[in-house]
Amino acid sequence: MAEARLPQGITGLHVLPADHHRGPWESMVVPDSLRERLLGTALLVLRHAPALAQLSGPPHGLVLLSGPPGTGKSTLCQGLAQEAALALSTRGATTLVEVDPHSFPSELLGESQRAISRLFSDTLPEIAARRPHTVVIIDEVEAFAVRRSAASFEANPVDVHRATDAVLAGLDLLRGTSPRVLVLCTSNFPAGIDEAFLSRSDLVVHTELPDLPALTAIIRSTMAEVAVLWPGIRPLASDSALHEELAAITLGIDGRRARKLALHALSVRPELALDPELLVRDDLVRAAKEIVTW
Ligand SMILES: Nc1ncnc2c1ncn2[C@@H]1O[C@H](COP(=O)(O)OP(=O)(O)OP(=O)(O)O)[C@@H](O)[C@H]1O
Ligand SMILES: [Mg+2]
Structure with missing residues (x-):
């Protein structure tokens, strides 16, 4: 079921499990170990994150899938959301949120930073409060978690750095306000992703060309x-x-x-x-x- 009137940056909002989201998970030809690892990480965060928050090294609820184009990253994210929602369905429904990192304007200094901060501080916590579990998919995350060490101040506006800072601060904030949120990100340009973002990931999966x-x-x-x-x-x-x-x-x-x-x-x-x-x-x-x- 899609929900109407989407907030800025959000391109899709669905309630899972849903019959029409069946298919992607089974159709993917990947090692069983990869499927199990993805599902295991998702379930641990969605089910136990509030308890795990007491650990000295709590999870960030962040998973990154990186690999060449057309190797199934987006399909695996969609499938994982449905599969995790099915496994948790006796404890309540799951909201699937699709975020488009390209939809944050960068022409105006500070504007993308403010929009990204709003996404993590207001929009996502508000959506997460609606149902017991939330899965956020950010496709092509390198568009807003740009590696600051590689983005020169000459070639990139200061705004790029501010936007990346806003994403990192936003992820930390979200972990505190809405622990049962799992953020799934994809990238086919991992070298462009900020180191502090990689360091926050609970799982990094590299998808390969099929053998x-x-x-x-x-x-x-x-x-x-x-x-x-x-x-x-x-x-x-x-x-x-x-x-x-x-x-x-x-x-x-x-x-x-x-x-x-x-x-x-x-x-x-x-x-x-x-x-x-x-x-x-x-x-x-x-x-x-x-x-x-x-
Ligand atoms: N290992 C695989 N097994 C089965 N189907 C696959 C596999 N890899 C890719 N496909 C198929 O290829 C299509 C594209 O996959 P998808 O969009 O998930 O790739 P992607 O890695 O996100 O690509 P991009 O980086 O270009 O966004 C889908 O129809 C998917 O089912
Ligand atoms: Mg993709």
Whole structure:
């Protein structure tokens, strides 16, 4: 369920668990250990953060997923929010908040700093008070947690430094006011993220380009989805040797591009685009050879 009239910087507000948020978690081809670690960190914070606040080194409720584009960072965040909400549902619902770090103006000196401070001091605590658990997703966090040591004062306005300071102060404040808030951040430019932000993270996960078995599994699952739409494709969708061959050709591409392979194959010939059930093995091999040259 989406909620209307969103405050500044917030692009989405949802109540979880929700049926239409099912799917991303299961569809991701990642090691089970990664899935368990993410879920474990989320549950520890959402369930026990008030008690853990008494420790000398309490959690910050901050998780960073970093890795190349198209390796599933945003999808994992969305899936994790739903999965954690499901596990905690007997204790109450979870609010999912999507923050767009690009939506804080930086033209005016001090303006982004004030807007970011408001986000952490007013908006997020207000939203967090609505339900027992809150998951905040900040996609492309490097847009506002810019590494201050690398941002030269000549090339970057003082405002950049102030904005990063505001994020760090905001995270510390949020930890005190709203402990059961989990902040999930993604970045495909980890070198640009401030050191003090990294130091506050409870978990940093590096997503990788899929290896041969992972690529094979992504291709197999995409083919299976396409075969649901056009059952005539089923023999190709269950041909494991073909999936392995396609994965060997495309090794080195990211998961997003791998998901596009079947689509790309369906558009190699106009008659095939009109009737996808005409798809043959050679169309897929041709598409695979093309897609690696992009
Ligand atoms: N390991 C994977 N297993 C299955 N699907 C994957 C995998 N990696 C990426 N995908 C698919 O690729 C698409 C893009 O993923 P997503 O948007 O989560 O990537 P991202 O890492 O956030 O990329 P970006 O850095 O460009 O924002 C999704 O449809 C996702 O399902
Ligand atoms: Mg993303």
